[in-house]
Amino acid sequence: MAKDYEIREPLEEERAELFKVFYACFPHAADGFKKLEHGERPLNDYLYGYEPRVMVMDGRIVANVSLVRYQTYLNGKIVSIGGIGSVVTHPDYQRRGYAKILLEERLRNMQEEGTHISVLLTELPWAYESLGWKIIPQDYQIIDLANQKDNKVDSNISVTEDLDRVRSIVKLYDDTAPSLNGAIKREPAYWEDYYFKGLTGFVESGDRFLLYEKGSDLLGYARLHDEKTQMLIAEIVAKEWNANILEKLLRSAMKIIYDQGHRKLVLGLQENHPVKKQVVEMGLKPVVERPEGIREFCMINVLEKLSDETKYLKRLHWCYNDKF
Numbered sequence: 001m002a003k004d005y006e007i008r009e010p011l012e013e014e015r016a017e018l019f020k021v022f023y024a025c026f027p028h029a030a031d032g033f034k035k036l037e038h039g040e041r042p043l044n045d046y047l048y049g050y051e052p053r054v055m056v057m058d059g060r061i062v063a064n065v066s067l068v069r070y071q072t073y074l075n076g077k078i079v080s081i082g083g084i085g086s087v088v089t090h091p092d093y094q095r096r097g098y099a100k101i102l103l104e105e106r107l108r109n110m111q112e113e114g115t116h117i118s119v120l121l122t123e124l125p126w127a128y129e130s131l132g133w134k135i136i137p138q139d140y141q142i143i144d145l146a147n148q149k150d151n152k153v154d155s156n157i158s159v160t161e162d163l164d165r166v167r168s169i170v171k172l173y174d175d176t177a178p179s180l181n182g183a184i185k186r187e188p189a190y191w192e193d194y195y196f197k198g199l200t201g202f203v204e205s206g207d208r209f210l211l212y213e214k215g216s217d218l219l220g221y222a223r224l225h226d227e228k229t230q231m232l233i234a235e236i237v238a239k240e241w242n243a244n245i246l247e248k249l250l251r252s253a254m255k256i257i258y259d260q261g262h263r264k265l266v267l268g269l270q271e272n273h274p275v276k277k278q279v280v281e282m283g284l285k286p287v288v289e290r291p292e293g294i295r296e297f298c299m300i301n302v303l304e305k306l307s308d309e310t311k312y313l314k315r316l317h318w319c320y321n322d323k324f
Contacts, residue, residue, distance in 0.1 A: 005098070006056045007105055010064075017061050018054065025088040052086065053106065055098050062093040065102035067109070071185040073178050078185055082110040082303075084120035103131055111303050118301040125297045133299040141267040141276065141286035143254070151255040154248040156219075157212050159256060161203045163196055165211065168218045169237070176237050182270040202226075210252055212238070212245055220245040222253050225268070231257045232266040233275075241274045247282060250275060 010018050055063040068083035084106065089099045110118055122128060125135050153159070160166065170191055177183040186195065199207065206226030212219050220238035224231055233253060238245035257265055267286065269275060279286055 004057060005062075005101075007053055007102065008056065010052055010054045010061065014054075014061060018052065018064060021061055021064060021088050021090050022086065024091055050085075053102060055102055057093075061090070063089040063098040063102055065099065065106050067106055069115075070190070073183050073185060074181050076178065079116045080114065082106070082115045082118045084118060087120075087122075099127075100131070103128070107131065107301070107303070114304065116302070116304045118303060120299050122297055122299060125299055128299055128301075131301070133301040136298050136300050141269075141279065141288055143265040143267070143279070143284050143286045145254055145258045145263045145265055148254045149258055151251045151258070153252040153255050154212070156214055157210050157248065157252045160209050160211060161207070163199060163203065166199075166209050166221075167196070168211070169209075169221050172218055172221065172237055172239060173235075176239075176241065179241070180270045181272050207234075208256070210249055210256070212249055220249050222249045224253060224257065227266070230264045230266055231260070231262050232268045234268050236269065236273075236275050238274075243274070243278055243281075246275050246278045250278065250282070 050066055050068055052064055052066045054061045064086055065084065066086040068085055070081050070083065071078050072081055073079070084103070087099055087103070089096075107118065118133070120128065120133060125133075170186075173186065177185065184190070202225065208224045210222040210224070212221060219242070220236075222236040223234045225234040226232075233250075236246065236249055236253075238249065254265060267273075267275070267279070
């Protein structure tokens with residue numbers, strides 16, 4: 001293919017043009033894109049570490065592939081991740097290999113920078129396999145709540161959607177995350193610009209936090225994510241992974257979810273998360289399956305040899321605001 005295109009960062013004055021491509025390719029996500037398009041953040045940083053790269057032909061943006069950079073814990077080590085997102089080609093220019101050219105460019109960028117692993121979520125895995133990405137099965141544990149109506153919300157647990165109160169979780173997460181394979185290393189900028197700002201929309205859609213407190217001390221928390229037809233525990237943390245606190249958080253979550261009319265609870269947690277052992281000790285007998293409504297596949301591309309450690313990535317917490 002003759003190089004009649006330019007690959008570069010989009011200019012701020014091209015914001016509207018770029019988002020027109022997003023709208024054309026993702027009409028179902030138009031509301032979310034509108035918030036980004038009209039936000040106050042610069043175009044190349046409207047999400048934490050978010051780097052768009054566009055292909056321009058004849059003065060027109062025809063395709064984009066963005067990169068989200070972050071770090072995760074794996075076997076006590078810090079591993080760099082390059083998350084691929086917003087892979088779009090304007091409908092007038094599709095099926096010409098432009099997205100593939102941009103993906104190859106982003107792979108080169110990551111390899112030159114020493115990125116360990118590239119991750120993406122897609123409904124079209126076949127489109128990425130030729131470039132080295134492979135499907136990593138994501139195992140979700142699903143708990144049947146039919147016989148859990150007698151659970152109670154523990155007296156030390158409060159339920160909140162107040163993000164100012166939720167800020168108290170930062171230290172507890174930072175202290176415990178290094179022991180979880182696949183947990184994101186959240187820098188201060190990540191907490192502020194990505195986690196808390198991003199959570200605003202999820203809270204408006206039904207996300208809730210359970211805070212386990214004694215006096216002024218936060219000893220544990222859980223985040224419930226509303227998936228419309230089911231509820232997902234997206235995070236659950238206890239100080240020093242105290243089993244008693246984990247059980248109280250879990251039973252309280254089951255009670256709240258049951259009272260909302262749901263009869264299934266999905267655990268979207270890392271492969272080695274302590275609550276999985278706690279679930280077994282509680283005799284809950286979860287079923288491992290793919291939850292309803294999840295059409296996307298998680299794929300990884302190992303860019304730098306990590307021995308056999310990639311097996312621990314079965315439960316990657318990488319997506320926007322650690323949704324899964």
